[in-house]
Amino acid sequence: MKIGKIFFYLMIAVYTVVGLVHLALPERFLWIMPSWMPYPLFLIYLSGVAEIILALLLIPEKTRKIAAWLIIAMLVVYFVVIHGAQSVDFYKTGNKYLWLTLVRLAFQFLLIRWAWLYTHTRKSALQKE
Numbered sequence: 474m475k476i477g478k479i480f481f482y483l484m485i486a487v488y489t490v491v492g493l494v495h496l497a498l499p500e501r502f503l504w505i506m507p508s509w510m511p512y513p514l515f516l517i518y519l520s521g522v523a524e525i526i527l528a529l530l531l532i533p534e535k536t537r538k539i540a541a542w543l544i545i546a547m548l549v550v551y552f553v554v555i556h557g558a559q560s561v562d563f564y565k566t567g568n569k570y571l572w573l574t575l576v577r578l579a580f581q582f583l584l585i586r587w588a589w590l591y592t593h594t595r596k597s598a599l600q601k602e
Contacts, residue, residue, distance in 0.1 A: 481531070484587060488528035488544070495521025507558045523547060531591060541591035548588065552581045 495502060499517040506513035527547065530540035560574040 480587070481591070484591075485528045485531050488524045488531075492521040492524030492528065495524065505555060505559060507555060507562070510554075520547075520551075537591055538593075541588045544588040545585050545592070548581055548585050552578065552585075556581060 495517055499514055499521075502517045503513055506516065510516060524547075527540050527544050530536040530543075556574060556578050560571065560578055562568070563571040563574050
């Protein structure tokens with residue numbers, strides 16, 4: 474199996490598993506939610522469902538491109554609304570976990586780049602095999 478295909482299926486697995494964790498253990502994500510957001514538990518469940526659906530929509534070639542763009546949109550929202558806001562809050566309050574939020578912000582760029590690979594219609598490693 475080619476490396477491109479391995480990363481493709483790994484991406485599907487990652488978003489599916491993370492989505493399932495949102496549904497099974499939502500309390501693990503409550504600390505990330507900004508205090509000003511309404512219905513944090515509902516939003517955690519919603520994001521878990523969205524991650525699972527988008528992961529599954531990556532599988533068919535017909536929906537892959539739009540699923541990848543929607544994953545990017547979701548990650549940008551997470552970056553700005555949740556992780557960015559939390560980083561600013563942690564900076565202002567001197568929270569000892571500021572470093573963790575900054576690492577997570579940087580990681581968002583990698584996830585966006587990974588999803589971006591599947592927004593193209595060019596011949597990819599997936600189609601060559």
